Amino acid sequence: MPILTLSPPMPPTPTTPLTLGQSGSMSSMIIWILVLIGVALAGGLVIFALRRRMLSQDEQASAGPSGLLEHLRGLHKSGELNDEEFARAREAVLRQVQESMESRKAAQNKPTPSILDDLEEFDMDR
Numbered sequence: 401m402p403i404l405t406l407s408p409p410m411p412p413t414p415t416t417p418l419t420l421g422q423s424g425s426m427s428s429m430i431i432w433i434l435v436l437i438g439v440a441l442a443g444g445l446v447i448f449a450l451r452r453r454m455l456s457q458d459e460q461a462s463a464g465p466s467g468l469l470e471h472l473r474g475l476h477k478s479g480e481l482n483d484e485e486f487a488r489a490r491e492a493v494l495r496q497v498q499e500s501m502e503s504r505k506a507a508q509n510k511p512t513p514s515i516l517d518d519l520e521e522f523d524m525d526r
Contacts, residue, residue: 465497 469490476486 465493468493 472481472486472489472493475481476483481489
């Protein structure tokens, strides 16, 4: 029976292209795939965080005075606003709401011109 001897694989030479069967190329390929996956995940997390922050700011802005008062209460509770600053800011928001309500009320009480008024003015001019 003939004896078979196996020789160790030859290291790659500049004339020999790397193939998937060689251990050095496989490990470096796996490392680069993992690096690319990590970069993609990090980018996704950054985009998610920015989107979440932008949406929360939009919600606070669209919530109007009640959202602003909640935000002020949170700042006061966390200590970023002292009692005097919180009171001044709260009064400013409440004054703004009151002025807005008064202007809406005045607009509702203001008589709207009708076509009959225009006709009366037209007849008087003649």
